[in-house]
Amino acid sequence: xxxxxxERVKTLKPSAIREIFKYAADPTVVSxxxxxxxxxxxxxxxxxxxxxxxxxxxxIAALQYSVTEGYPPLRKxxxxxxxxxxxxxxxxxxxxxxxxxxxxxxxITKSMVNEGDTVICEAPSFIGSLNSFRSYNARLCGIxxxxxxxxxxxxxxxxxxxxxxxxxxxxxxxxxxxxxxxxLEKRKKIYELAKKYSxxxxxxxxxxxxxxxxxxxxxxxxxxxxxxxxxxxxFSKVLSPGMRVGYVIAPREIVQKMVVCKQGEDVHTNVWSxxxxxxxxxxxxxxxxxxxxxxxxxxxxxxxxxLLDKYLVPNKITYQKIxxxxxxxxxxxxxxxxxxxxKQAVLRKVCVVPGNAFLTDESEQCSSFRINFSTPTDxxxxxxxxxxxxxxKEVL
Amino acid sequence: xxxxxxERVKTLKPSAIREIFKYAADPTVVSxxxxxxxxxxxxxxxxxxxxxxxxxxxxIAALQYSVTEGYPPLRKxxxxxxxxxxxxxxxxxxxxxxxxxxxxxxxITKSMVNEGDTVICEAPSFIGSLNSFRSYNARLCGIxxxxxxxxxxxxxxxxxxxxxxxxxxxxxxxxxxxxxxxxLEKRKKIYELAKKYSxxxxxxxxxxxxxxxxxxxxxxxxxxxxxxxxxxxxFSKVLSPGMRVGYVIAPREIVQKMVVCKQGEDVHTNVWSxxxxxxxxxxxxxxxxxxxxxxxxxxxxxxxxxLLDKYLVPNKITYQKIxxxxxxxxxxxxxxxxxxxxKQAVLRKVCVVPGNAFLTDESEQCSSFRINFSTPTDxxxxxxxxxxxxxxKEVL
Numbered sequence: 001x002x003x004x005x006x007e008r009v010k011t012l013k014p015s016a017i018r019e020i021f022k023y024a025a026d027p028t029v030v031s032x033x034x035x036x037x038x039x040x041x042x043x044x045x046x047x048x049x050x051x052x053x054x055x056x057x058x059x060i061a062a063l064q065y066s067v068t069e070g071y072p073p074l075r076k077x078x079x080x081x082x083x084x085x086x087x088x089x090x091x092x093x094x095x096x097x098x099x100x101x102x103x104x105x106x107x108i109t110k111s112m113v114n115e116g117d118t119v120i121c122e123a124p125s126f127i128g129s130l131n132s133f134r135s136y137n138a139r140l141c142g143i144x145x146x147x148x149x150x151x152x153x154x155x156x157x158x159x160x161x162x163x164x165x166x167x168x169x170x171x172x173x174x175x176x177x178x179x180x181x182x183x184l185e186k187r188k189k190i191y192e193l194a195k196k197y198s199x200x201x202x203x204x205x206x207x208x209x210x211x212x213x214x215x216x217x218x219x220x221x222x223x224x225x226x227x228x229x230x231x232x233x234x235f236s237k238v239l240s241p242g243m244r245v246g247y248v249i250a251p252r253e254i255v256q257k258m259v260v261c262k263q264g265e266d267v268h269t270n271v272w273s274x275x276x277x278x279x280x281x282x283x284x285x286x287x288x289x290x291x292x293x294x295x296x297x298x299x300x301x302x303x304x305x306x307l308l309d310k311y312l313v314p315n316k317i318t319y320q321k322i323x324x325x326x327x328x329x330x331x332x333x334x335x336x337x338x339x340x341x342x343k344q345a346v347l348r349k350v351c352v353v354p355g356n357a358f359l360t361d362e363s364e365q366c367s368s369f370r371i372n373f374s375t376p377t378d379x380x381x382x383x384x385x386x387x388x389x390x391x392x393k394e395v396l
Numbered sequence: 397x398x399x400x401x402x403e404r405v406k407t408l409k410p411s412a413i414r415e416i417f418k419y420a421a422d423p424t425v426v427s428x429x430x431x432x433x434x435x436x437x438x439x440x441x442x443x444x445x446x447x448x449x450x451x452x453x454x455x456i457a458a459l460q461y462s463v464t465e466g467y468p469p470l471r472k473x474x475x476x477x478x479x480x481x482x483x484x485x486x487x488x489x490x491x492x493x494x495x496x497x498x499x500x501x502x503x504i505t506k507s508m509v510n511e512g513d514t515v516i517c518e519a520p521s522f523i524g525s526l527n528s529f530r531s532y533n534a535r536l537c538g539i540x541x542x543x544x545x546x547x548x549x550x551x552x553x554x555x556x557x558x559x560x561x562x563x564x565x566x567x568x569x570x571x572x573x574x575x576x577x578x579x580l581e582k583r584k585k586i587y588e589l590a591k592k593y594s595x596x597x598x599x600x601x602x603x604x605x606x607x608x609x610x611x612x613x614x615x616x617x618x619x620x621x622x623x624x625x626x627x628x629x630x631f632s633k634v635l636s637p638g639m640r641v642g643y644v645i646a647p648r649e650i651v652q653k654m655v656v657c658k659q660g661e662d663v664h665t666n667v668w669s670x671x672x673x674x675x676x677x678x679x680x681x682x683x684x685x686x687x688x689x690x691x692x693x694x695x696x697x698x699x700x701x702x703l704l705d706k707y708l709v710p711n712k713i714t715y716q717k718i719x720x721x722x723x724x725x726x727x728x729x730x731x732x733x734x735x736x737x738x739k740q741a742v743l744r745k746v747c748v749v750p751g752n753a754f755l756t757d758e759s760e761q762c763s764s765f766r767i768n769f770s771t772p773t774d775x776x777x778x779x780x781x782x783x784x785x786x787x788x789k790e791v792l
Contacts, residue, residue, distance in 0.1 A: 001594060001624055001647075004562065006510050009653045035461075042459045048451035055444035063438045063636035065431075099495055099640075099662040106661045110531065114402050115511065132660035135506065166400065198397060228397055240459035242667035244495075251397075257405045264528035265502045266495040270666040271638035 008115065008137040023351050030384035033351045034375040035176070035326060037237055038300065041293050041374075043280065047240070050279045054272065062272045068263045070097025070247070071274035077281050078233070078247050087222040088231055094255040098262065099269045101206055101234035101246035105132035106265070107258040108167070108202060108230055108248070113138045118162045120199075121169040122150055124329075124358030124366075126176045129169060129204065138166075140360035145175065147320055149182030152189050159197040167200035167230070172220060174207045174325025177358045177370035181323055187220045194228055200254075206234045209290050211324040212298035227251040235277050237326070238290060243273035297326070297374065304328065304373035304381055311389025316396045326374040329355070332367045333396060342369055344391055350384045404511065404533040419747050426780035429747045430771040431572065431722060433633055434696065437689050437770075439676065443636070446675045450668065458668045464659045466493025466643070467670035473677050474629070474643050483618040484627055490651040494658065495665045497602055497630035497642035501528035502661070503654040504563070504598060504626055504644070509534045514558045516595075517565040518546055520725075520754030520762075522572045525565060525600065534562075536756035541571065543716055545578030548585050555593040563596035563626070568616060570603045570721025573754045573766035577719055583616045590624055596650075602630045605686050607720040608694035623647040631673050633722070634686060639669035693722070693770065700724065700769035700777055707785030712792045722770040725751070728763045729792060738765055740787055746780045 023029055054062050069075065079095045082088040089095065098104050105128070113119065115137035121130065123142025133140060141158050143150045150170070159165060168190065172182040182190070194201045203220045221231035230250035235243060248255065262268070280286065301322060308319055312330065319330045330352075332338055342354045355368035373381060419425055450458050465471065475491045478484040485491065494500050501524070509515065511533035517526065519538025529536060537554050539546045546566070555561060564586065568578040578586070590597045599616045617627035626646035631639060644651065658664070676682065697718060704715055708726060715726045726748075728734050738750045751764035769777060 001622060003596075003647065003649050004508065005650075005653060006506065006508055006513075008510075009507050009657060012653070012656050014656050014659070037460075039456045039460065042456065044451065044455040044459070047459065048448070048455065051447050051451060052444070055440065055447060059440040059444065060435045060438065061638075063440070063443065063638045064433075064435065065632075065637045099666075102663050103661060110402065111405050112400065112402055114404075117402075128660065128663065131656070135657055135660045200399075226397060236461075241461045241663075242457075242459045244662055244664070244666045251399065253399050254401075257401060257408070260408050260410050260527070261405060261531055263410070264498065264524065264531045265661065266499050266640055267524065267637075268640070270495075270640050270669055272668065273666055 008135060012131065012135055023346050029346070029349045029351050030376065030380045030387070031351045032371040032376060032381070032384050033353045034372050036375040037241060038296055038374045041296050042240055043289055046280060046284050047276055050276050051272070053279070054275050062275055066268045066271045068259050068268050070269060071271060071278060074274045074278040077278055079249070081281065082233070082249060086219055088219055089249050090224065092227045092251050093249050094252040095247055095249045096255055096259060096262070097269050097274055098246045098248060099266055100236060100241070100244040101204065101232045102128055102132065103262070103265070104232045104246060104248040105129045107261050108254070109133050109136045109138060110261045111254060111257040112200070113166045114164070117164040117166050119167060119169055120155065120158055120162065120165055121360065122171065122175060123360060124177050124355060125169065126171060126204070127358055130360065133169070142360040145178050145180050147180060149180060149186040150190065152186060152193070155190065156193055159193055159199060165197070165199050167202045168194055169202045169204065170220070171204045171206070172217070173205055174210065174322055176207070176325065177327050177353070177355065178329045179320060179322040179325055179327050181217065184217050187217065188223065191220050191223050191229070195226055201229045202232065203229055204232045206237055207325040209238050210294060210297050210326070212294055212301055214323040221249065230254065238293065239277060239280060243270070243276065245269060245273050245277050297324070300373050303378060304385070307382055307385040311385050312392060315389050315392035317392050326372055328371050328373065329368050330371060334367060336367060336396060338367050338369060341391070341395065344395065345388060348387050348391060350387045352388070404531060408527065408531055419742050425742070425745045425747050426772065426776045426783070427747045428767040428772060428777070428780050429749045430768050432771040433637060434692055434770045437692050438636055439685055442676060442680050443672055446672050447668070449675070450671050458671055462664045462667045464655050464664050466665060467667060467674060470670045470674040473674055475645070477677065478629070478645060482615055484615055485645050486620065488623045488647050489645050490648040491643055491645045492651055492655060492658070493665050493670055494642045494644060495662055496632060496637070496640040497600065497628045498524055498528065499658070499661070500628045500642060500644040501525045502531070503657050504650070505529050505532045505534060506657045507650060507653040508596070509562045510560070513560040513562050515563060515565055516551070516554055516558065516561055517756065518567065518571060519756060520573050520751060521565065522567060522600070523754055526756065529565070538756040541574050541576050543576060545576060545582035546586065548582060548589070551586065552589055555589055555595060561593070561595050563598045564590055565598045565600065566616070567600045567602070568613070569601055570606065570718055572603070572721065573723050573749070573751070574725045575716060575718040575721060575723050577613065580613050583613065584619065587616050587619050591622055597625045598628065599625055600628045602633055603721040605634050606690060606693050606722070608690055608697055610719040617645065626650065634689065635673055635676060639666070639672065641665060641669050641673050693720070696769050699774060700781070703778055703781040707781050708788060711785050711788035713788050722768055724767050724769065725764050726767060730763060732763060732792060734763050734765060737787070737791065740791065741784060744783050744787060746783045748784070
């Protein structure tokens with residue numbers, strides 16, 4: 001039988017990163033292409049203890065159906081945490097727990113975007129979110145990211161000329177893949193533009209707690225007196241991605257529609273993981289854990305940037321220093337065939353992600369690639385970057 | 397700000413059952429409106445043991461990102477089980493793990509149904525699935541369910557006259573809410589009609605293992621030589637619904653698109669729960685557990701049907717005996733205002749689900765209501781059904 005597929009999925013492809021994972025599965029290949037948290041960052045002992053306690057004290061609640069909005073104590077704990085620490089969340093907002101932050105991208109698109117409507121995003125941007133928007137046939141409009149965030153002139157031009165713009169998608173802290181942190185000034189300008197053109201902002205902040213240098217910059221959502229920002233948070237980088245726990249804080253009217261959509265998608269998020277997240281936040285020293293994570297990633301990032309300075313920079317590959325997150329964006333000289341460079345790297349057993357995978361149109365020209373420093377060991381990082389340097393020396 | 401919502405969610409409402417839960421939350425109300433498995437059916441001790449073992453032996457795998465298709469050992473175990481026990485799954489099929497069976501309804505609709513396309517379903521049918529189809533603006537066409545399954549003449553007529561029918565949605569065993577089991581003869585006819593009109597079948601089987609009397613009837617998927625059936629299974633009724641683990645077995649081409657959609661929805665299903673399900677299936681006596689479940693539900697169902705015979709049948713409320721599942725469908729005499737009857741029941745502190753909640757058009761006339769016997773205790777069941785009988789005696 002010839003299967004009839006919906007228009008929205010006809011052109012949808014598996015993430016290019018997944019294709020690269022095929023190479024990365026070869027144990028002789030050094031993979032700098034992943035985005036996994038460092039395994040040593042998981043509080044295994046605490047999770048094991050909490051889990052045992054749940055099955056001792058309250059097993060039925062963990063195993064039975066629960067409410068779509070999320071485990072009520074966790075909703076409250078996250079809401080309090082975000083309000084106290086980041087001034088996020090107002091009277092008109094509501095907070096629900098989702099099956100990872102990824103689910104928020106899906107639910108908000110389902111709730112707000114008709115097929116053919118426009119989503120403005122950073123270029124480059126996180127491919128998982130772009131594919132979520134694409135899966136509802138949204139039109140993507142990418143705004144180039146500069147060293148301090150989106151180009152504001154091009155953003156305003158897009159808001160003036162694009163039809164039916166539903167929201168602006170932004171990762172303001174240590175963006176994936178560019179590593180860029182949007183400045184306070186630009187955050188304010190983006191907020192004012194969204195307000196002026198009556199467009200929502202979807203602020204995705206998976207890496208916000210992983211700042212390794214510099215001062216915290218307030219989330220855009222913290223300015224939100226007008227109810228125009230949906231803020232997305234995640235436990236994937238601060239606790240465990242395998243647990244799939246995220247959340248959204250957004251105006252109640254939108255959250256209510258997202259709840260109805262979530263009911264039809266997975267009824268509710270795994271209860272055990274919500275209970276673990278709750279107990280970890282409230283019965284353990286969550287702040288000390290975050291400090292420990294920052295220490296782990298600070299060491300890894302510094303080690304990685306030292307290697308880049310030693311092996312790549314002298315061979316014409318540049319990069320922007322990062323203040324947090326898990327990724328560094330490396331730029332080849334103009335005119336070099338980036339895809340070919342990445343292919344040659346794979347032949348030498350080093351895997352990076354070609355930058356065009358993160359563009360709204362993958363066929364656009366791009367001279368950058370993304371490397372990740374959280375998953376590989378120090379030995380793998382050194383080996384991989386050294387090989388990239390040798391390759392650069394030969395071909396650039 | 398006035399929020400612009402997508403066309404597809406504008407008319408989407410929270411499930412009527414959820415509204416009823418508000419009454420059911422009152423501890424003085426006897427709720428016969430839920431659909432939760434009996435708490436005594438959860439293998440708490442085994443899950444606690446398995447969970448402890450996972451964090452002792454393999455914590456990083458449980459906490460790290462995993463593959464979208466699902467935990468490979470679980471995919472294999474479920475595939476083997478379904479092939480050996482039900483002859484489900486052929487060369488052209490693939491199997492993926494989902495975040496509950498509910499997610500399959502979403503993923504297959506996203507993959508195959510354009511806005512305005514038609515989904516044929518049983519009338520009445522499971523509201524969670526109907527809402528999933530509605531959330532993609534599918535047009536629903538309900539085929540009346542008789543005591544042995546869908547009316548075949550009306551099904552063929554719908555296949556002839558409805559435009560762009562994408563699939564026929566059917567719960568063949570102990571259907572929710574009608575309790576009806578589709579006969580082998582009708583299963584074969586439905587298969588032949590789907591083949592004749594080149595339409596897929598979405599066979600949802602959450603209750604299949606909960607047969608309390610009679611002989612197992614082969615799933616429609618077991619006849620599927622043509623690659624036209626997507627079979628949906630779930631661990632919610634045989635292990636735990638809070639864990640959110642389901643699966644789909646369907647032609648590879650469709651499953652591949654569902655995987656891409658799942659990537660954008662939640663990346664992958666909670667890993668811990670997949671590992672627990674795997675170990676429970678393979679390291680414990682899964683068949684003895686299922687036999688134990690059937691014993692629990694057999695007792696509860698028989699007790700409930702005895703109460704119905706004692707209190708409702710003499711007072712003009714009829715029902716069809718069930719051979720499994722969690723629900724019984726009760727019918728008021730023609731001409732009685734069912735919604736009013738259910739309201740009066742709530743005032744007397746008994747909560748049932750008005751039958752029209754399960755129709756494709758809730759405003760259609762319906763004289764039935766659904767009761768559930770798995771969640772209430774025996775005392776609650778007796779109390780609730782007795783009150784319904786008193787009410788019936790007075791008003792019918």
